[in-house]
Amino acid sequence: MAGLALVVFLLVRSANCAFFDLTDVDDPLSLLWHTKDSITPPKSSCSVILDDGTSITGTCKHKAQCLLSGGQVHFNGQCGFFTTCCTQKTDCSRKTRSKVSHFTNPDSIVTECEYVVEAENDNICQMRIDFETFQLSPSERRPLPPINPTNQVYHRICRADFLTITPKTYYTSEYFCGNNDNQHVYVHLNKQRQVTLHMHLANRNLTQDPNVIPNPRWKIKITQLECPGLSNFFTKHKNFNAQTDFKLLAPEGATQYFMAQSGRIRSFGFDGATQSEYISGLNYSIAFKINPRVNCIRFTTNYITLRQSLETADPGFCIDYLFIPELVTETTDVTNYDSKVCSRLVTVPQTPQIFYSHGPGPFLIHFVSQTSFTEAPLLNLVHAFDINYEITSCN
Template identity: 30%
Template sequence: MPRLHIKAVYDEINTSVWPRRGLTDLNKQKMALVNFRFLVLLAITQYSAADAINRTPRQQGPASIFTIGNGEQCLGGDRSTGGVCLSRNQCNTQGGKAIGFCGVFATCCSLNACDIRTNTKVAVFINPPLSKESSGLECSYNIEINNNNVCQMRIDFETFNLAPPTTVEAVDNVTQRPGYLCKNDIFRVSNLHGNSEALPFLCGDNSGQHFYVRVNASINDRSVRMDFKLADRISQPNLPQATWKIKVTQLECFNTLGKYRDGILDAITASLPSTPFSSTADRDEYFIAPPGCLQYFPERAGFFESFNYNRGAGPYIANMAYATCFKRSPDVCGIKLTAATFDMAYNADSNLYLDTDCKVNPLVQGKALSEDYLFIPEAETADGLRGSKFCGNSAANQIIASTPPGPLYVHFKSDNLVTTDVPEAGYRFTYNVLNNCNLK
């Protein structure tokens, strides 16, 4: 909407909106001024709201100067330290520290302590100051459900560096040993009423990663707990110092009443708090993950990698089984995957490392053979090689199209076995969703 020219609007009101029907000049001017103020306020509301609506979810602007604590991200006074925008009372109650201002009535709050409890829509947790003397601690965060519409939490590891997963030392004449597990530093999510088993323990380098947690307030699933357990650096001085910055966003499922917002009502209600006519679920819908997905990428292009990819050095973590999913819009027929790195274990050396090379045949179960693989449904390489389970280096230097009839996803599985001289570095893919599934 174009900017208003104040004098032009005033002249319009004064000359045409209020006809001259016996009103004194003074009364006409008073009425014109009142309506002028109303029209200007309405226009500003429409302009601001429409601008907010047209932004993508990753382009939301800074908080208003009248913010009283909306839980959105903010920067402290040094313009580099991140926090969340809360009232001073909320910040103190949640054990945070004020590091700046975000609006006249709110403070930028850094949650860089342990044993924090919060119920804000967005929360950013930062590791407390750590040293060798203070390591060996346990740090917990409790995120309480913001409202009954919340159905998922997205946990973004903006910074995540813990001690790497480890296995036992190799022994002469023994080719197999237990897989790489989180034994020193451990991150876990719990209090999920039986759903916690589906969420892996994490350690190592996972900056830039994320995962989703399903919640259901209707069955008294009112909170999620994140725990860090750190190894003592005095007895193990070679371990890297632990650091983290984790953003937790509570996502609301779509409210059908939001479908009926349109026109000027849409523009006004979009800038107001949640009402029967406006729900933050409208904005959250973009990020809601399909059922069963630990990771979800709604963008049409990007990259994904194994946990503790560690810039190609790995190793990936043992005993994992999870799905990474991608948004399937009506125009999408599949997804193209290109591996920057792909280096996994295998159980048979046939130079193809596909399907039966990646999973043990039931007839030979009980043997110490690897069953690590990445499952890519209905996969076909650009040179015509078809398969579904990829292990070894079978996906390296390949362009792979996955064109399943249903959801777009890949499934990673790792066992609890390491074979000497068989690397388990992991994988990193770039992806693009396709509306033309002929790669040739």
């Protein structure tokens, strides 16, 4: 009898008890024939906190099934008694709050890969994203409807491969593709407390697009930057990093910020290749760290060809342009139209062109590309810019 009582007691302890009000049910006995809805489905997804604080999403699998798939087994109790949390050796689907983190391509090519960086405290106001390695398929020129054989309108987009960064602030480009090795962007945070990097890749097994590169690669460094904030006894975080981060903060609204005395700026996606052009619809600012002992920036072009008007009445008007305040040019090969720079130099390599920006206040230039364009027949130009800069003193 004692053994029977123990069994009954264990059954009662393990049972799910509930009270059902059947007054509003058309069929009070429906619970007898619809038992599937009352059974909790097995959990299919799980999450694991790694040693560096990164959170990665996994799948509930049997241990043997996980190991056969090349995954890593984690016993964290989220998947029940017979399964484990199985994660793959990739940065896809990861979430982190680390001060500095890296988003790298997986060993095998996937079509979608997402990486989320959460602000580590309330004082995080910017995130600097450095493309240490970034090699995706270049942008493509696509016709816009209606089709017009004599005067077709086009736009240039990232189509096969692209990275999107959200939130999109201050006209930062929504899509990044092509070769962006050693480029960077700033994301300015307001109420948003996380930044999401989403990589989309064309399916290499299905596509026959000659524009698609065989092996896309990326290694992206994300650095969280703090702005000075209020500090008191009750605050959880007391600006430990704000002092060191202050010199790294970009001016409000700048997509790129160059702090070195000299360096190189170039359009996104450009590496000198035939199809490696900037995309349509860009409008962003490039800032430079000022020095109280200098008064201008000297620009020397490695390559510059930006779209100009095809209208004969205004052959020098810049359609796409770099807006450089207080612009002074040394040559006539660079079009200077109300401080707008564009060029149609068809010789490669181009003869270096030199121009300056004189003016008070912060050093800031803007790049604008129109949302659509027309191109002359047989005019095969690569529209991009690659320019060296030097912050110096001018007479």
